[in-house]
Amino acid sequence: MQNLYLKNVATLKMKSELCTGCGKCLEVCPHNVFLMKDSKAVILDKDRCMECGACAKNCAFNAIEVKQGVGCAFAIIMGWLTGSEPNCDCSGNSGGSCC
Amino acid sequence: MEITSRELKTIPTTAELTFKDTLGTWKARWGIGRMTFNVDPGLYSLGKPDTDSPVLVSANYKMSFDSLRKELKGLNAWILVLDTKGINVWCAAGKGTFGTQELLNRIAIVQLEKFVAHKTVIVPQLGAPGISAHEVRKYSGFKVIYGPVKAKDLKQFIRLGMQATTEMRTVRSSLYDRLVLTPVELVGTFKISLMIFGVLFLLNLLGLGPFGVVDFYGYVGAVIVGCVITPILLPWIPGRAFAWKGWLLGFIWAIIVNVLNGWTAVPEHSILRALGYLLILPSISAFLAMNFTGSSTFTSFSGVLKEMKVAVPAIIISIVLGVVLILANTFIKL
Ligand code: SF4
Ligand code: SF4
Numbered sequence: 001m002q003n004l005y006l007k008n009v010a011t012l013k014m015k016s017e018l019c020t021g022c023g024k025c026l027e028v029c030p031h032n033v034f035l036m037k038d039s040k041a042v043i044l045d046k047d048r049c050m051e052c053g054a055c056a057k058n059c060a061f062n063a064i065e066v067k068q069g070v071g072c073a074f075a076i077i078m079g080w081l082t083g084s085e086p087n088c089d090c091s092g093n094s095g096g097s098c099c
Numbered sequence: 100m101e102i103t104s105r106e107l108k109t110i111p112t113t114a115e116l117t118f119k120d121t122l123g124t125w126k127a128r129w130g131i132g133r134m135t136f137n138v139d140p141g142l143y144s145l146g147k148p149d150t151d152s153p154v155l156v157s158a159n160y161k162m163s164f165d166s167l168r169k170e171l172k173g174l175n176a177w178i179l180v181l182d183t184k185g186i187n188v189w190c191a192a193g194k195g196t197f198g199t200q201e202l203l204n205r206i207a208i209v210q211l212e213k214f215v216a217h218k219t220v221i222v223p224q225l226g227a228p229g230i231s232a233h234e235v236r237k238y239s240g241f242k243v244i245y246g247p248v249k250a251k252d253l254k255q256f257i258r259l260g261m262q263a264t265t266e267m268r269t270v271r272s273s274l275y276d277r278l279v280l281t282p283v284e285l286v287g288t289f290k291i292s293l294m295i296f297g298v299l300f301l302l303n304l305l306g307l308g309p310f311g312v313v314d315f316y317g318y319v320g321a322v323i324v325g326c327v328i329t330p331i332l333l334p335w336i337p338g339r340a341f342a343w344k345g346w347l348l349g350f351i352w353a354i355i356v357n358v359l360n361g362w363t364a365v366p367e368h369s370i371l372r373a374l375g376y377l378l379i380l381p382s383i384s385a386f387l388a389m390n391f392t393g394s395s396t397f398t399s400f401s402g403v404l405k406e407m408k409v410a411v412p413a414i415i416i417s418i419v420l421g422v423v424l425i426l427a428n429t430f431i432k433l
Contacts, residue, residue: 004339004397005339005397005398005399005402006339006340006399006402006405006406007339009399009401009402009405010399010401010402011399011401024232027224027245027263027268028224028227028245029268030224030225030248030268030269030270030396031269031270031397032265032268032269048397049399050396050397050398050399051399051400051401052192052193052227052228053193053228054192054224054227054228057227057228057229057230057231058227058230058231058232058233060233067400067401068193068228068400069399069400069401070193070393070400071392071393071395071397071398071399071400071402071403072390072392072393072394072398072403073341073389073390073392073393073403073406073407074390074393075393076400076403076404076407077407077411
């Protein structure tokens with residue numbers, strides 16, 4: 001069963017002129033977002049992207065851009081309340097809902 | 100300190116989980132004493148590793164470490180535990196504590212090159228958001244190979260010559276995966292639930308509202324719908340936004356509560372009260388279901404933000420309206 005989330009929101013962008021076709025992004029993406037086509041990586045299904053940032057971080061040629069962030073409502077609320085960047089801070093004591 | 104002492108140090112470990120380890124995992128799932136759930140960072144030896152044995156990188160969250168080593172029965176391997184402040188690989192990678200810097204530091208501190216002849220480390224794929232493989236290579240000479248998403252595929256991955264299949268590379272959110280996450284969600288709501296009951300009890304004392312057993316099970320039901328039932332049924336509930344999915348099931352629950360109380364036919368259960376339930380109970384479920392986005396494995400920051408911009412105001416307005424209706428109902432009767 002494929003889990004699907006909101007359409008057309010992910011910030012993932014591919015600058016294919018920089019891509020060398022090394023295939024690293026295909027290797028690290030946990031959601032199978034990329035596909036190799038004519039020795040370039042292309043975005044197969046952007047809606048599957050969860051913005052983990054693994055692809056951008058591991059592309060040695062800076063061909064991928066994505067705003068890395070946590071897809072966690074609890075973290076975002078805490079971010080709003082404390083005025084800081086939302087991050088996954090709750091596997092500590094709070095028994096919070098994240099991770 | 101550690102970095103200047105050049106003595107070589109490893110910590111032996113095994114692939115066997117003791118009863119205490121298993122109990123620890125169980126406690127962590129229920130959110131009991133999660134704070135103290137770390138292992139010491141450093142280089143661990145599992146079995147009898149030699150200079151050719153693989154090096155597996157893990158986090159110093161005990162559950163990450165345990166779930167890795169229990170899959171390594173019969174293997175000889177090194178486990179390099181990074182200091183992620185007791186946070187699991189996935190979350191620590193997002194924060195950057197499971198990151199390039201810490202990996203480079205830890206390789207240097209344990210002097211990994213003195214233990215192995217090869218130049219590869221296997222990093223769990225879920226750690227990739229924190230690690231820049233090409234930078235690790237540039238600064239340490241070690242090549243990062245991303246292992247499978249699940250530790251249980253590790254043996255096969257090694258057998259295939261460090262090759263992962265697409266299947267091994269993809270995160271699935273199985274029914275079981277979602278199920279084991281629900282207790283912590285539930286426990287997380289206890290404190291706030293007690294506060295709500297406290298307020299209701301006070302209002303009762305002041306004679307403002309005869310909150311009774313219906314409010315109690317209505318609320319508890321809405322919490323269970325949001326924290327347990329929605330996550331479990333997630334892929335089968337129509338729609339995409341989590342808050343919506345929770346709201347939908349919560350709405351069904353609110354109707355059930357009203358019907359159980361004779362809908363509006365019974366005078367004590369007036370239309371105002373029924374409407375109040377229809378506004379409040381689904382909102383509670385929606386809010387809790389929305390919080391499950393943090394435990395799911397496929398929600399993006401942009402997506403959750405978009406969902407929340409609609410859901411949070413709607414939830415607040417709906418709860419306030421519902422409370423006003425129920426209180427108004429009480430006053431009319433007085
Ligand atoms: S990692 Fe970068 S260069 Fe390599 S295939 Fe992906 S986009 Fe292209
Ligand atoms: S951000 Fe993560 S999920 Fe999105 S494409 Fe990159 S690796 Fe895949």
